[in-house]
Amino acid sequence: MSTLDVAKKDFLDVRRAKMIWFVTGLYVLIAVLMFYFGQNGIEDPNFYSALLGLTNYGAMIIPLIALVTAYLGIAGERESGSIKYMLSIPNSRRDVVLGKFLTRSAVVVGAILVGFGVGAVLGLLWYTSFDVEMFLGTLALTILFTLTYVSIAIGISAATASRSRAMGGVIGFFFVTNVLALFGLVNTALDWIFNDLLGADLSMDILRFVESVVSPLMAFVNSLDLVFPAEVGQIPPDSPWYLEGEAMIGILLAWLVIPLVLGIWRFERADLG
Template sequence: MSVLSVAKKDFLDIRRSKSVWIVSGLYALLVVFLFYLGRSGTSEPNVASQLSALASVGLPFIPIIALMMVYLAIAGERESGSIRYLLSLPNTRRDIVLGKYLSRGAVGASVILAAFGVGAVTAVLWYPSLEPTVFAGVAGLTVLLTLAYVSVAIGISAATGSRSRAMAGSIGFYIVSTLMMLLPTFSIVAALKYVLNGRLELGLSDHLFEFLRMLSPTIAFRKAFPLVVPSDIETFMTNGDPSAPAYLAPEVALVILVAWLVVPAVFGLWQFNRADLG
């Protein structure tokens, strides 16, 4: 077997999962619901505004979709013992990690693109213009966010040896990187700011702490959003302060988001290579 063989087998397995179909359907329904609401109460419904609303309302759900589909990809096989069967074939540990990453990433991207496909149909039917450039940009950025959390989940799954640890790691990462970051006053960054500026009185710049928040894939997605929406959509213009330094620019946020596609999976592979599977 090889990376592609592992990916093909895993893709066939995961596509039969009821949870994948359920979350796919729910996200597609959310897309339709928001586009339906967007055409009500206004004579000139705007696709870009609804895409911004979708990104805002749907943002907490994207990581859930990715983490649910992926967190047991390797940890589940290690706990059941089937990982030894995979390794008894001409597979390396690298083949397993990369193959699982490719298959789960393909499923996650397909879920998002299918939902946006439904959204495109409703936009054509209900809105004056599809605004295809904006639509494609938001869809692509959302796929990047999904793949970032697929990478995180693969990394956690590869680095842990049991279902319970993989679940705990995924839930913990979701809380820290998404829920707490979307509520910045309750985040780790806020606690760090309180200690460094409030208690130690170091007087560090607010921009520095905002950059630390941007290291979260969820916040990096929000910061990169101005790259794909018109400038008059202010909901996500999070770098609108003219005094903000260059490291808070949307382009930097996009680079951070892309880095999340690689770093967690590489870390998971490194830990998986060191693990005793006997």
């Protein structure tokens, strides 16, 4: 068997999970609500506002969808013992990690495509203008953001031997990089550590960059300056190059690759008993 064979088998299992269908339906519902309320009772509704609403709420729910979908991909099978059967077919451990990543990515990206597809239909029906370039750019960045969290969940799953440890890992990661980041506490903590405690005297630009490196969510939010109007951007126009959208995409790509590489490295050295 190969990576694709692992992915095909895993897809048959994961598509039956009720939790995955629930969170997928939730994302589609958000898309409907954003585009409905964006035009309800408004004479000249703004397509950008509806798309921005979908993106903002999506930034909170997408990590949950990705983490819930992927965190048991390997750890669950290690705990049940079925991973030994999968590796006896034979598959390499790298094939298992990459196959699980492909499957879980397909499921979550499928949910994103359905949500954006519904948004596109409603946008064409309810709005006087439809910015195709903005829509497709936002979709591409959202998919990249989604894949980073699938990679993170698979990496954590590959590095842990039980469901409880995998769950603890993804909950901890989500809390630090999403919940705390949304309330600005990550930036505050970085300021205290580097400037107050270590006396590094880092500028706010550098702290914002470090925050983006630490939190894929913040990198995603900052990358949206590439597709949304400049007057509503997160990053001031005179900011240094490392805060520009292209740098944020580089950070997201790093989050996509590094957890997978580390997960494969850890899983290949794990004692499966």
